[in-house]
Amino acid sequence: MTGTASPNDGRHCGFGNHFSSEAVPGALPQGRNSPQKPPFGLYAELLSGTAFTAPRHGNQRTWLYRRQPSVRSGPYAPHAHALLKTGARDGVDIPPDPLRWHPVPLPAEPLDFVDGLRTMVLNGDPDAQQGVAVHLYGAGKPMGSRAFVDVDGELLLIPQEGAIRVTTELGVLQAAPGEILLLPRGMLFKVDPAVDGGSVRGYVCENYGAAFRLPELGPIGSNGLANTRDFVAPVAAYDDGPAQPWELIRKFGGALWRAPAAASPFNVVAWHGNLVPYVYDTRRFNTIGSISFDHPDPSIFTVLTSPSDTPGWANCDFVIFPPRWMVAEDTFRPPWYHRNVMSECMGLVHGRFDAKEEGFLPGGLSLHNSMVPHGPDADAFDKASTAELAPRKLDDTLAFMVESRWRLRPTAFALNGGHLDRSYADCWAPLQDNFKVDRP
Numbered sequence: 340m341t342g343t344a345s346p347n348d349g350r351h352c353g354f355g356n357h358f359s360s361e362a363v364p365g366a367l368p369q370g371r372n373s374p375q376k377p378p379f380g381l382y383a384e385l386l387s388g389t390a391f392t393a394p395r396h397g398n399q400r401t402w403l404y405r406r407q408p409s410v411r412s413g414p415y416a417p418h419a420h421a422l423l424k425t426g427a428r429d430g431v432d433i434p435p436d437p438l439r440w441h442p443v444p445l446p447a448e449p450l451d452f453v454d455g456l457r458t459m460v461l462n463g464d465p466d467a468q469q470g471v472a473v474h475l476y477g478a479g480k481p482m483g484s485r486a487f488v489d490v491d492g493e494l495l496l497i498p499q500e501g502a503i504r505v506t507t508e509l510g511v512l513q514a515a516p517g518e519i520l521l522l523p524r525g526m527l528f529k530v531d532p533a534v535d536g537g538s539v540r541g542y543v544c545e546n547y548g549a550a551f552r553l554p555e556l557g558p559i560g561s562n563g564l565a566n567t568r569d570f571v572a573p574v575a576a577y578d579d580g581p582a583q584p585w586e587l588i589r590k591f592g593g594a595l596w597r598a599p600a601a602a603s604p605f606n607v608v609a610w611h612g613n614l615v616p617y618v619y620d621t622r623r624f625n626t627i628g629s630i631s632f633d634h635p636d637p638s639i640f641t642v643l644t645s646p647s648d649t650p651g652w653a654n655c656d657f658v659i660f661p662p663r664w665m666v667a668e669d670t671f672r673p674p675w676y677h678r679n680v681m682s683e684c685m686g687l688v689h690g691r692f693d694a695k696e697e698g699f700l701p702g703g704l705s706l707h708n709s710m711v712p713h714g715p716d717a718d719a720f721d722k723a724s725t726a727e728l729a730p731r732k733l734d735d736t737l738a739f740m741v742e743s744r745w746r747l748r749p750t751a752f753a754l755n756g757g758h759l760d761r762s763y764a765d766c767w768a769p770l771q772d773n774f775k776v777d778r779p
């Protein structure tokens with residue numbers, strides 16, 4: 340590729356910023372977006388992420404200057420994928436029990452990122468621009484001359500094993516476990532293991548709703564949680580090799596479609612705009628918690644939020660539980676037992692989650708739907724109820740939660756694919772009625 344293809348060089352940073360980038364000096368038109376003749380014979384193309392008339396503070400679009408316009412592809416034909424699902428319609432009815440899954444192993448036959456996607460839980464409807472899905476990815480080989488684009492939603496990639504190298508229309512980013520990578524709706528990309536011959540796995544949050552943004556900070560002030568400047572965008576890079584056949588896979592209305600292309604779609608030589616992919620290192624998250632007493636609401640750990648039309652009721656909150664100090668006095672420090680109106684899907688990147696000492700494994704998943712009771716398992720309860728409350732560092736851990744106001748439905752694969760932990764509820768069985776009143 341030509342351009343500064345070295346990933347995450349840090350020169351483009353700041354969530355929501357307006358960036359300009361050119362892989363060849365002079366390729367970016369100055370003073371206007373669509374000159375009669377763009378430099379070097381490039382085509383100008385607009386990619387919008389919001390309606391033209393969306394309020395200025397939330398308006399997102401990027402201008403692309405490319406060797407061939409995107410319209411030079413197709414026609415599209417159906418592309419079969421048995422395990423990639425979309426919206427509530429592809430979920431199954433379940434009883435209101437807490438659910439948990441063991442890690443899903445990589446397929447015996449190596450698959451690329453697209454073919455290796457497995458949808459676990461979902462809700463909403465991309466045609467209504469609301470809802471979210473959680474998929475697992477597991478890739479044992481690179482995508483080669485294949486590019487993917489998701490029109491149904493933006494994608495948040497959460498690597499769990501192995502670093503990924505993500506080639507996008509705007510340039511190349513790399514993300515390792517502990518980092519997350521956000522891909523805008525409608526932008527072409529491909530995901531490859533960063534190490535040749537390696538395999539990778541992780542989670543994908545597909546957001547059909549309003550684009551992820553940083554949460555309001557309220558009384559926290561102007562700094563804290565995920566800081567704006569720590570989101571890194573790519574710099575322009577394009578394929579400069581000879582034209583060779585490519586395949587484009589498009590997720591569009593819940594179905595996959597494929598089309599041939601005569602040359603690489605990664606042919607953007609320059610661009611400017613604010614609709615961009617980002618990588619974010621969760622180790623930069625400024626974790627804030629109780630320094631007096633009580634376990635705070637987990638909203639304090641929100642990294643990104645996709646609002647719905649009701650203030651405070653997110654279409655999707657993406658929340659992390661990173662390493663942190665526990666110092667609260669006279670407090671049961673893990674999460675309390677609870678039933679929430681919001682639905683919670685959790686994953687574990689590494690380490691242990693403090694409310695589940697055993698059984699919730701890195702690469703696994705849990706689902707606690709709206710009003711489904713859950714909380715610390717019996718072991719965690721016993722330990723936390725009797726522990727000496729000295730300051731303690733909860734280290735070597737990274738869990739995350741995809742929280743949605745809409746009920747999440749598992750897929751048939753999730754329920755019947757052989758990975759459901761059928762003994763999950765047993766972790767609460769030892770909890771006893773400890774009520775005792777000493778009467779005179």
Ligand code: FE2
Nearest residue numbers: 677683707713
């Ligand atoms: Fe919960």
